[in-house]
Amino acid sequence: xxxxxxxxxxxxxxxxxxxxxxxxxxxxxxxxxxxxxxxxxxxxxxxxxxxxxxxxxxxxxxxxxxxxxxxxxxxxxxxxxxxxxxxxxxxxxxxxxxxxxxxxxxxxxxxxxxxxxxxxxxxxxxxxxxxxxxxxxxxxxxxxxxxxxxxxxxxxxxxxxxxxxxxxxxxxxxxxxxxxxxxxxxxxxxxxxxxxxxxxxxxxxxxxxxxxxxxxxxxxxxxxxxxxxxxxxxxxxxxxxxxxxxxxxxxxxxxxxxxxxxxxxxxxxxxxxxxxxxxxxxxxxxxxxxxxxxxxxxxxxxxxxxxxxxxxxxxxxxxxxxxxxxxxxxxxxxxxxxxxxxxxxxxxxxxxxxxxxxxxxxxxxxxxxxxxxxxxxxxxxxxxxxxxxxxxxxxx
Amino acid sequence: xxxxxxxxxxxxxxxxxxxxxxxxxxxxxxxxxxxxxxxxxxxxxxxxxxxxxxxxxxxxxxxxxxxxxxxxxxxxxxxxxxxxxxxxxxxxxxxxxxxxxxxxxxxxxxxxxxxxxxxxxxxxxxxxxxxxxxxxxxxxxxxxxxxxxxxxxxxxxxxxxxxxxxxxxxxxxxxxxxxxxxxxxxxxxxxxxxxxxxxxxxxxxxxxxxxxxxxxxxxxxxxxxxxxxxxxxxxxxxxxxxxxxxxxxxxxxxxxxxxxxxxxxxxxxxxxxxxxxxxxxxxxxxxxxxxxxxxxxxxxxxxxxxxxxxxxxxxxxxxxxxxxxxxxxxxxxxxxxxxxxxxxxxxxxxxxxxxxxxxxxxxxxxxxxxxxxxxxxxxxxxxxxxxxxxxxxxxxxxxxxxxxxxxxxxxxxxxxxxxxxxxxxx
Numbered sequence: 001x002x003x004x005x006x007x008x009x010x011x012x013x014x015x016x017x018x019x020x021x022x023x024x025x026x027x028x029x030x031x032x033x034x035x036x037x038x039x040x041x042x043x044x045x046x047x048x049x050x051x052x053x054x055x056x057x058x059x060x061x062x063x064x065x066x067x068x069x070x071x072x073x074x075x076x077x078x079x080x081x082x083x084x085x086x087x088x089x090x091x092x093x094x095x096x097x098x099x100x101x102x103x104x105x106x107x108x109x110x111x112x113x114x115x116x117x118x119x120x121x122x123x124x125x126x127x128x129x130x131x132x133x134x135x136x137x138x139x140x141x142x143x144x145x146x147x148x149x150x151x152x153x154x155x156x157x158x159x160x161x162x163x164x165x166x167x168x169x170x171x172x173x174x175x176x177x178x179x180x181x182x183x184x185x186x187x188x189x190x191x192x193x194x195x196x197x198x199x200x201x202x203x204x205x206x207x208x209x210x211x212x213x214x215x216x217x218x219x220x221x222x223x224x225x226x227x228x229x230x231x232x233x234x235x236x237x238x239x240x241x242x243x244x245x246x247x248x249x250x251x252x253x254x255x256x257x258x259x260x261x262x263x264x265x266x267x268x269x270x271x272x273x274x275x276x277x278x279x280x281x282x283x284x285x286x287x288x289x290x291x292x293x294x295x296x297x298x299x300x301x302x303x304x305x306x307x308x309x310x311x312x313x314x315x316x317x318x319x320x321x322x323x324x325x326x327x328x329x330x331x332x333x334x335x336x337x338x339x340x341x342x343x344x345x346x347x348x349x350x351x352x353x354x355x356x357x358x359x360x361x362x363x364x365x366x367x368x369x370x371x372x373x374x375x376x377x378x379x380x381x382x383x384x385x386x387x388x389x390x391x392x393x394x395x396x
Numbered sequence: 397x398x399x400x401x402x403x404x405x406x407x408x409x410x411x412x413x414x415x416x417x418x419x420x421x422x423x424x425x426x427x428x429x430x431x432x433x434x435x436x437x438x439x440x441x442x443x444x445x446x447x448x449x450x451x452x453x454x455x456x457x458x459x460x461x462x463x464x465x466x467x468x469x470x471x472x473x474x475x476x477x478x479x480x481x482x483x484x485x486x487x488x489x490x491x492x493x494x495x496x497x498x499x500x501x502x503x504x505x506x507x508x509x510x511x512x513x514x515x516x517x518x519x520x521x522x523x524x525x526x527x528x529x530x531x532x533x534x535x536x537x538x539x540x541x542x543x544x545x546x547x548x549x550x551x552x553x554x555x556x557x558x559x560x561x562x563x564x565x566x567x568x569x570x571x572x573x574x575x576x577x578x579x580x581x582x583x584x585x586x587x588x589x590x591x592x593x594x595x596x597x598x599x600x601x602x603x604x605x606x607x608x609x610x611x612x613x614x615x616x617x618x619x620x621x622x623x624x625x626x627x628x629x630x631x632x633x634x635x636x637x638x639x640x641x642x643x644x645x646x647x648x649x650x651x652x653x654x655x656x657x658x659x660x661x662x663x664x665x666x667x668x669x670x671x672x673x674x675x676x677x678x679x680x681x682x683x684x685x686x687x688x689x690x691x692x693x694x695x696x697x698x699x700x701x702x703x704x705x706x707x708x709x710x711x712x713x714x715x716x717x718x719x720x721x722x723x724x725x726x727x728x729x730x731x732x733x734x735x736x737x738x739x740x741x742x743x744x745x746x747x748x749x750x751x752x753x754x755x756x757x758x759x760x761x762x763x764x765x766x767x768x769x770x771x772x773x774x775x776x777x778x779x780x781x782x783x784x785x786x787x788x789x790x791x792x793x794x795x796x797x798x799x800x801x802x803x804x805x806x807x808x809x810x811x812x813x814x815x816x817x818x819x820x821x822x
Binding site for chain 1: 603612745
């Protein structure tokens with residue numbers, strides 16, 4: 001009975017969706033493997049199947065080696081480098097996922113993560129390359145400038161929606177392009193933010209040493225102090241949405257704006273605040289991305305994290321811990337992709353896996369049908385178990 | 397789940413409560429001042445030639461030789477008159493008609509072109525022709541959006557449908573050597589994606605926005621994977637489809653200016669002339685369209701009078717996908733030939749925007765799509781004609797115009813009332 005209840009939970013569905021995602025990815029690797037195609041061409045079915053299966057095994061092994069632990073490394077410390085890379089890649093994804101998820105819970109679809117990142121990075125780049133501040137303060141100001149820059153653009157979208165009713169999807173899509181071109185113009189003009197040595201190509205200066213997020217294990221791992229920013233973002237999201245009165249208003253508007261308005265909530269102001277908060281969280285990802293490197297960058301520094309954040313938010317299911325793990329999973333894909341490429345399996349297959357996972361998450365009835373999972377309305381057994389662990393009364 | 401209440405807005409039931417806004421007039425006045433001063437008074441004192449027809453056209457119209465800043469001043473005065481007319485309309489509590497705004501935009505654009513090309517030539521036929529060709533995928537993507545949103549299904553996956561159509565069109569075209577088969581295959585690919593969206597939205601009651609986003613990720617992932625695993629290695633035998641021949645319709649293509657622009661094109665462009673009016677007629681003049689719109693506005697009422705809400709949504713979304721697949725094919729076999737990785741470059745999202753900008757109306761939507769088509773060719777041309785000016789700003793123009801239009805002219809656009817809401821029969 002308890003087992004059946006466990007099978008009906010959301011966590012089981014997420015696990016099943018992840019399994020299905022990898023199964024679908026395997027199919028693509030299988031049928032596109034060179035050994036498989038050669039085997040089919042020569043009419044040798046056994047060799048074809050073996051070749052396909054071999055490619056799947058090698059591909060996922062490379063992914064593991066690139067994202068979690070490299071058993072081929074000389075030392076143990078070196079062996080764990082992939083894991084730290086996963087954490088580093090996951091950071092901005094988690095932050096962006098939190099921001100977009102916050103929008104979802106207020107009923108706003110913030111598709112403008114990329115643009116908000118770029119607008120924040122524009123301010124952050126000015127502080128980190130053109131200002132001269134003492135060590136310690138400089139990095140703080142640069143981080144704050146990035147976050148506030150992103151948040152300002154988000155609040156602008158919220159303002160337009162509140163004031164004129166302009167649809168946030170259309171405005172954020174447009175602002176994506178506008179911010180990227182604006183940033184390109186800044187790093188194309190030597191009198192603004194261009195690296196003087198870059199010549200004709202648009203490129204920014206590297207952030208000043210005092211403005212860089214310091215590496216935590218300089219020389220060994222590339223993971224940097226941005227981790228703390230992201231950890232703070234996870235906590236902040238949880239606190240804001242679950243514990244604060246603003247978060248309560250957010251959720252109420254997201255549930256039913258008409259009811260919220262009737263009960264005295266200023267829906268328009270809530271939209272502005274929610275877009276500000278959503279873009280501020282994305283801005284944390286932007287700071288992690290742009291201030292954690294030692295070289296100059298171009299307008300592609302956003303790495304489409306604003307879009308990837310949407311899938312992170314969906315897989316995370318709206319809660320902070322879920323988004324944390326979703327970000328880590330997709331961060332692992334980013335870290336492990338190049339290793340797959342090296343052994344000849346296109347790392348684009350990870351995009352397919354990513355999409356497939358979220359597709360199955362989006363349709364609970366489908367994944368239940370595939371795995372024959374039960375759908376229970378109530379889970380009394382689990383509730384009892386949970387209350388025993390947490391030592392509190394079952395609230396009914 | 398069955399929350400399908402309709403928000404009652406002023407003016408919905410009676411004309412007496414109508415309020416007209418001065419916003420559009422204010423925006424028009426701002427544009428007028430900008431054109432008059434920036435392009436006119438402080439414009440460039442250089443000659444400019446507006447070449448109306450192409451050199452090889454059958455009837456060559458004389459080119460218009462003038463000064464760049466003169467154009468700015470004349471256009472500024474013209475725009476001022478148009479703004480005053482709009483203000484009179486608003487003061488009489490009438491809406492400024494959209495076609496007036498479109499003419500206003502065209503005049504402003506004319507002055508902008510003159511400013512860009514100071515000391516050089518504005519090839520009008522070239523710009524318009526290419527704008528149309530580049531707008532084709534956006535228009536078809538937009539039609540897909542209109543079709544699905546009119547029945548109450550939000551379609552974020554236009555990007556996926558376009559790129560699937562582009563990919564399948566190029567690959568099937570190469571493998572079979574028959575571009576018509578390729579076009580049909582691309583349309584089927586688009587409609588299959590539409591079906592997936594419809595099944596998830598109607599059958600599994602999944603969040604439509606989420607399914608749309610996911611389909612984008614999935615299809616971009618699949619085409620990227622197949623491209624680098626398969627097409628990139630062996631492009632001659634998989635990704636070399638060629639393009640449709642250019643057909644010039646007799647008589648019509650001999651018309652001055654618009655003849656060659658409109659009627660000397662590939663099959664995919666002619667598809668626009670067929671599909672847009674057809675969808676307009678079906679939506680607003682036929683019983684079928686009335687039923688479809690009722691499903692999008694008030695599914696419960698539609699259900700009550702015996703319309704099958706689920707089936708209507710399924711077919712309209714799927715057929716919309718068919719059109720987007722056609723639009724995707726227009727990118728490859730209708731224009732450049734070979735498929736490129738992520739070649740739609742966000743045009744599906746632009747299509748999403750033009751659907752809203754065009755108020756879910758096929759013809760207004762197409763007009764907005766043409767603006768984007770124009771901007772694509774404009775950036776190419778502006779780079780050649782005046783290399784000094786920061787092209788990043790020209791690139792921004794259509795996106796800025798869209799925001800201004802959404803804020804100033806469209807404002808609170810009213811989507812189909814049940815847009816995005818799953819309908820659960822009780």
